[in-house]
Amino acid sequence: MSEIVDILISASFWAAVIRIASPLILATMGELICERAGVLNLGIEGIMVIGAFTGWMAVYQGMPLWGGVAVAMAAGMLFGLLHSVLTVPFGLSQHVVGLGVTLLATASASFAYRLMLPQVTSPPKITPFQPLYIPGLSDLPWLGAALSQTALTWAAFAVAGLVAFTLYRTPLGLALRAVGENPAAVEAQGLSVTGLRMGAVIVGSGLMAVGGAFLTLSAFSSFFFEMVNGRGWICIALVVFGAWKPGKAVLGAILFAAFDALQIRLQQTALGAVLPYQLFLALPFLLSILALILMSRRAEVPAALMVPYNKGER
């Protein structure tokens, strides 16, 4: 038991938690924007793969790291455009389109990878983002170590703040919340349902891709095919967990990241010698499901989520 307490009070544990949470926060904010506008974006898993791949490849080809982030974002927005054209003006099934986008994006990434690096057996490395030195803060004991994070992590938290501010403090956010609840209300007030929803899906997809790029540009230094590994689906659950609210969703991401960081460390304790490691791997998911059940009971789902809007339909 004391081993667990030791883990929980160590700065390195919390540094890991924040690091693991960052890509989840970025992609969860992306999904949250989409769903608040009334569009479920199941393309998230594939869009994260595309973001991870394109960001890494751009840097490998000689672009600066922030250039890689921009390329990833653009690639994500491109898939977001595809998703939104099919789901918003055409009103196709959001499940089918989302899964299709995930398959297409994942396959495109591996296709492009093979095309661009035909002879490579182990993926080449890049120099990723380094932890940011913040005068004063970084010199503090414990906290300095826990907050020894890359610029992209700080950006992830800034994005969460920006999304919350936009959603609750600007007319754009008001329109976004309304269009996911009752698109007819938005149209009757002279705004474009199509424009708002497509914009939300495109921007949201861009954020998902940056979340994916975090994995190759900040967390690891290379690209593997399995690296996204279901994080996109976790983000969809986190949106529900957060009851479609940015603040709660960030908390959910941190909670999941904490379980994840904990299980890695638990594997190295005496417990790890007794229990099969697969059990530890499953732990964050099991606990997430539990938390999801407890938290999402009274969540207010956007009423028009997954309901296509056809102007002029009777």
Add this chain to the structure above:
Amino acid sequence: MSRDSGAEVVLRLDRITKRFGALTANDAVSLTLRRGEVVALLGENGAGKTTLMNILFGHYVADAGSVEVFGRPLPPGNPRAALAAGVGMVHQHFTLAGNLTVLENIRLGTEGLWSRSYAGAREKVARLSRDFGLSVDPDARVGRLSVGERQRVEILKALYRDARVLILDEPTAVLTPQEAEALFATLRKATARGLSVIFISHKLHEVMGVADRCVVLRHGRVVGEVDTHATDKAALAALMVGGELSLPRAEARTPGPVLMRLDQVSTPDRGAAPGLKAVSLELRAGQITGLAGVSGNGQAALAEIVGGLALPAAGQLWLHGQEPETWTPREALARGVARIPEDRHHQGSIADFDLTENAVLEGYRTRFSRRGWMDWRAARAFAEGIIKGYDVRCPGPETRIRLLSGGNMQKLILGRALAPGPDIILANQPVRGLDVGAIAYVQAQLIAARDRGAAVLLISEDLDEIMSLSDVVHVMSQGRLSPAFARGTMTAAELGLWMAGQKFGEAHAA
């Protein structure tokens, strides 16, 4: 309200034509509206009233014709342009976002998307509420408001945008008579300030009370335009339906024995919908029991008990003098309870099934199967019998029910319910959304069923319907049931007070 024909013309619709496939919803409709007047747009369901207003507001694009507001042409298909020109619309199905507050709903779309929100909004809304008698809490979540309050928000939304022309689409359909009176008072205040109103309705007495002028539509055409003070209800009704048409009126009859009795039945509340609160009710053979009330006051819970979908949480249900041991929809059907559900699309039919399949939904395991196999021959014969006997206009029994009009769909459901000769008929909003012809037909069938000895429970929001058909009337409010009032003993205004829940308090205090 002055009728000064020299007043400024604020709105001119010129020969608007709109087709949906083979249906011509509007056929060269022209209409002018002057400053400070109320024009009623009158017509049956499907006459093209709402289509016309949706064209004016830019939800639809007309195939031909033009719209002018204050002398300027309005670009088609653009609600934003209509709003900017001073046209405000209160839709029949409110266009409000339930997750936002009243103030947020009003502000929506009035500010640039990237600007900071406008600080004076609250004061402006407060001033408008005061000036027009539209009291509503600006910080309340719209999802928690009553229907009447939501309508006030809709009107405030239009006024907030400085609308000069207010379009109200069937505004009283969901209101109690008292709420409707408050709405009319608001409209009078609005016209006194120089606003103009288009009032869409098919309720003649309201039109007579509130409008200066009446434009009557039938089958998408303007068939008459009259000053309300120069006409009467009968003349307007004749214009609407194209000939004299009298709605059936049930004559009084001596009722038979009690077939179903609810004794102090209560059910739990379900979210915002109240459950039943110690409801006692008797359904007698040969009697139509009318249940008036604004929907969402427990009618659904009562219908579920009668139809076998739910059991009382407290109290007893008696059927033919016994308490049934099991009470399920199948049991209810077997014991002679027929149901005409409130929502014919979601509860009454399966859209992509054909008429035969829909006709046998309540009997496919009993009357239309043999040793576990469907008897399609008998099913088809049954469907054909209903189509013929109940005048269901359709290409044939293999038509998918989705393609039928509401009236014809309802006739099929009616036939399905009445064909086995049920003892107890639960008719929940049986004529909602039907045109006058179909209404007369459905109501006549209910009366015929009563006359052969069935007990009919008629649930309706339409007081006129309740009062003309029912032998006894109850009113529901907040899950409570009023005492039974015999035919002709109560006026609409008195029933309205019960609907608003006021009389329950008095009865309780007394």
